[in-house]
Amino acid sequence: MDVHAARSPAMTDVARLAGVSHQTVSRVLNDHPNVREQTRLRVRAAIAELGYRPNRAARALVTGRSQLIGIVAQNSTLYGPASLLAAFEQAAAEAGFAVSVGSVGRLDRESIAGAVERHLDQRVAGLVVIAPVKSADDALEGMPAGVPLVTIDGDPQRSHTLVTVDQAAGARAATRHLLAAGHRTVWHISGPPEWYDAAWRIEGWRAALHEAGAEVPPLVNADWSAASGYDAGRMLARMPEVTAVFAANDHQALGLLRAFSEHGRRVPHDVSVIGFDDVPEAAFFIPPLTTVRPSFDAVAQAGLDLLLAQITDPATPPNRVVIAPSLVERASVAPPA
Amino acid sequence: MDVHAARSPAMTDVARLAGVSHQTVSRVLNDHPNVREQTRLRVRAAIAELGYRPNRAARALVTGRSQLIGIVAQNSTLYGPASLLAAFEQAAAEAGFAVSVGSVGRLDRESIAGAVERHLDQRVAGLVVIAPVKSADDALEGMPAGVPLVTIDGDPQRSHTLVTVDQAAGARAATRHLLAAGHRTVWHISGPPEWYDAAWRIEGWRAALHEAGAEVPPLVNADWSAASGYDAGRMLARMPEVTAVFAANDHQALGLLRAFSEHGRRVPHDVSVIGFDDVPEAAFFIPPLTTVRPSFDAVAQAGLDLLLAQITDPATPPNRVVIAPSLVERASVAPPA
DNA sequence: GAGGGTCTTGTTATCGCTAACAATGACCGT
DNA sequence: ACGGTCATTGTTAGCGATAACAAGACCCTC
Numbered sequence: 001m002d003v004h005a006a007r008s009p010a011m012t013d014v015a016r017l018a019g020v021s022h023q024t025v026s027r028v029l030n031d032h033p034n035v036r037e038q039t040r041l042r043v044r045a046a047i048a049e050l051g052y053r054p055n056r057a058a059r060a061l062v063t064g065r066s067q068l069i070g071i072v073a074q075n076s077t078l079y080g081p082a083s084l085l086a087a088f089e090q091a092a093a094e095a096g097f098a099v100s101v102g103s104v105g106r107l108d109r110e111s112i113a114g115a116v117e118r119h120l121d122q123r124v125a126g127l128v129v130i131a132p133v134k135s136a137d138d139a140l141e142g143m144p145a146g147v148p149l150v151t152i153d154g155d156p157q158r159s160h161t162l163v164t165v166d167q168a169a170g171a172r173a174a175t176r177h178l179l180a181a182g183h184r185t186v187w188h189i190s191g192p193p194e195w196y197d198a199a200w201r202i203e204g205w206r207a208a209l210h211e212a213g214a215e216v217p218p219l220v221n222a223d224w225s226a227a228s229g230y231d232a233g234r235m236l237a238r239m240p241e242v243t244a245v246f247a248a249n250d251h252q253a254l255g256l257l258r259a260f261s262e263h264g265r266r267v268p269h270d271v272s273v274i275g276f277d278d279v280p281e282a283a284f285f286i287p288p289l290t291t292v293r294p295s296f297d298a299v300a301q302a303g304l305d306l307l308l309a310q311i312t313d314p315a316t317p318p319n320r321v322v323i324a325p326s327l328v329e330r331a332s333v334a335p336p337a
Numbered sequence: 338m339d340v341h342a343a344r345s346p347a348m349t350d351v352a353r354l355a356g357v358s359h360q361t362v363s364r365v366l367n368d369h370p371n372v373r374e375q376t377r378l379r380v381r382a383a384i385a386e387l388g389y390r391p392n393r394a395a396r397a398l399v400t401g402r403s404q405l406i407g408i409v410a411q412n413s414t415l416y417g418p419a420s421l422l423a424a425f426e427q428a429a430a431e432a433g434f435a436v437s438v439g440s441v442g443r444l445d446r447e448s449i450a451g452a453v454e455r456h457l458d459q460r461v462a463g464l465v466v467i468a469p470v471k472s473a474d475d476a477l478e479g480m481p482a483g484v485p486l487v488t489i490d491g492d493p494q495r496s497h498t499l500v501t502v503d504q505a506a507g508a509r510a511a512t513r514h515l516l517a518a519g520h521r522t523v524w525h526i527s528g529p530p531e532w533y534d535a536a537w538r539i540e541g542w543r544a545a546l547h548e549a550g551a552e553v554p555p556l557v558n559a560d561w562s563a564a565s566g567y568d569a570g571r572m573l574a575r576m577p578e579v580t581a582v583f584a585a586n587d588h589q590a591l592g593l594l595r596a597f598s599e600h601g602r603r604v605p606h607d608v609s610v611i612g613f614d615d616v617p618e619a620a621f622f623i624p625p626l627t628t629v630r631p632s633f634d635a636v637a638q639a640g641l642d643l644l645l646a647q648i649t650d651p652a653t654p655p656n657r658v659v660i661a662p663s664l665v666e667r668a669s670v671a672p673p674a
Numbered sequence: 675g676a677g678g679g680t681c682t683t684g685t686t687a688t689c690g691c692t693a694a695c696a697a698t699g700a701c702c703g704t
Numbered sequence: 705a706c707g708g709t710c711a712t713t714g715t716t717a718g719c720g721a722t723a724a725c726a727a728g729a730c731c732c733t734c
Binding site for chain 4: 676677678681686689690693696697701703704
């Protein structure tokens with residue numbers, strides 16, 4: 001980095017030094033085929049000598065597209081979205097794209113639409129929406145066609161490209177695991193019902209119970225927080241017939257563990273618990289938590305690949321990729337007493 | 338959002354509709370004083386009618402500055418950095434700035450320098466660096482002057498503007514709290530030593546012990562993970578003289594609790610534990626964790642304010658703001674048995 | 675009423691790049 | 705040797721905004 005840089009060098013500076021026209025420099029930069037090897041090298045040398053770096057704004061202006069990918073996500077530290085965000089940044093950086101984050105406070109239609117528009121102002125090359133709720137999908141309906149778009153864990157009914165974690169499969173695996181351990185049935189603490197993730201986990205749980213001919217206990221509604229898991233746990237702890245609980249995420253499960261511990265119900269001896277997400281701390285809960293691990297890296301990579309395909313070729317048809325989660329067995333599951 | 342938008346309207350389109358020159362439209366947009374009220378209204382109406390939104394790239398090209406703030410942070414889901422990131426996005430959006438995130442895999446000099454350069458390519462209006470390690474500060478030394486810059490939890494020795502959480506004060510408060518409960522001394526599990534946060538927490542812990550005339554036990558080194566806390570805990574659990582531990586973050590503390598639990602050492606009856614960060618789950622650990630809460634929102638707000646001041650007036654002298662953390666008392670501390 | 679200011683508006687140049695087209699020369703086949 | 709293709713390079717014209725300057729209208733003062 002040049003310390004005294006009064007003005008950073010522009011393409012014409014490079015051209016002058018290399019003894020070519022600025023257009024030739026542009027061609028080298030964009031890997032156009034018809035440039036003599038010798039010229040290419042001379043230009044490259046000049047670029048290196050001046051420490052030239054192209055001005056993204058100018059390029060964006062003329063092409064109408066930037067090397068910027070916009071991500072719309074909820075402004076939160078929820079583990080899932082935060083992990084996805086990090087994974088996306090990583091993958092995008094490797095592909096030479098910058099990432100602009102438009103976080104929204106709430107996932108309602110207006111917030112999402114506003115964030116999308118702000119990104120469109122910046123002429124983003126593509127948009128990733130991590131907002132697995134119906135209102136977000138509604139907001140996306142109004143989007144101008146032609147902007148590459150990938151939604152994460154969105155509604156499969158919609159027509160755009162999307163990447164989803166197979167939430168239902170994860171929930172089924174968790175529920176079956178508990179049934180296989182000998183439990184007569186499995187209770188479920190759900191996430192907020194407007195989240196598709198939550199809805200599908202409920203669905204998978206129900207499906208596994210039906211499939212096994214097990215009774216379906218009432219659904220316990222909660223949000224994603226440990227506090228809500230704790231509240232649910234205080235209720236369940238007083239019900240001796242509850243011997244197995246599948247929580248919609250690990251934080252809820254933590255709250256559950258705490259509630260059971262307070263009420264003297266031992267996990268897994270008296271009650272078995274399974275979570276979802278495999279947060280890094282899950283292995284250190286008391287007891288270590290059996291949970292379902294979605295691969296956020298795989299989701300981000302797939303999402304980015306689909307997005308880049310659309311950016312490269314706008315005619316790419318809508319596509320979808322489903323990522324299978326895996327069950328991570330730890331110590332929070334045992335046969336009923 | 339216009340669905341059929343073949344090309345989004347430009348300034349000249351607005352000008353034509355309003356019957357003025359494009360320059361007048363520009364003046365209205367930028368709140369220049371010398372525009373007749375009547376003209377202003379006409380232009381505003383035309384803008385609204387066309388749904389015109391200025392092209393950021395064009396503006397960035399001519400002004401050399403964008404309405405973009407770059408954030409350099411480690412690509413991780415560590416609670417602190419992730420929270421800061423979220424808080425910054427929030428604050429920046431409110432100020433009308435977009436946020437571009439350049440995450441880095443590692444915090445070494447090259448990675449940081451690369452991320453900074455990528456942001457500079459985009460002509461960011463300002464830069465926030467959340468990388469509280471020495472190598473990051475070194476990388477920043479080479480930065481061209483004139484780019485507004487704020488570092489978070491950086492080295493106070495450096496000359497640029499920075500916002501820090503008073504880590505030492507937080508550590509002192511935690512240590513004093515344990516001493517006040519009657520413990521003869523307090524052990525400390527530290528974060529990675531190259532992080533300033535970790536170093537200051539060590540310093541605060543030492544200072545509090547000295548101040549009280551307590552013996553300073555050997556420092557237990559760890560990283561920020563629950564796993565490292567667990568490893569440290571397995572060692573400490575076998576040492577009966579250990580009755581109070583201050584962990585450098587909540588995740589480590591979780592690992593500690595787990596290790597103590599496995600070894601039959603009850604918290605807080607046999608050992609007291611304090612963490613740092615106040616992650617949302619801390620209240621649901623077993624037992625609920627007493628911890629130190631830094632206000633990430635306050636840090637982000639202060640950081641953004643300082644940055645905006647520099648953007649508005651480049652002559653603003655370097656400044657620094659220190660945010661005081663607070664102790665959150667829960668159930669993991671008790672007098673020694 | 676002439677000179678000088680202020681307010682308001684328009685004209686032109688420019689930022690740094692890419693797209694489209696033009697120009698040059700080499701090579702080819704007949 | 706001559707038109708035609710191809711590879712290579714240059715020239716020109718924008719993209720959509722702001723900046724700098726110019727110009728006209730209006731007001732004031734002496």
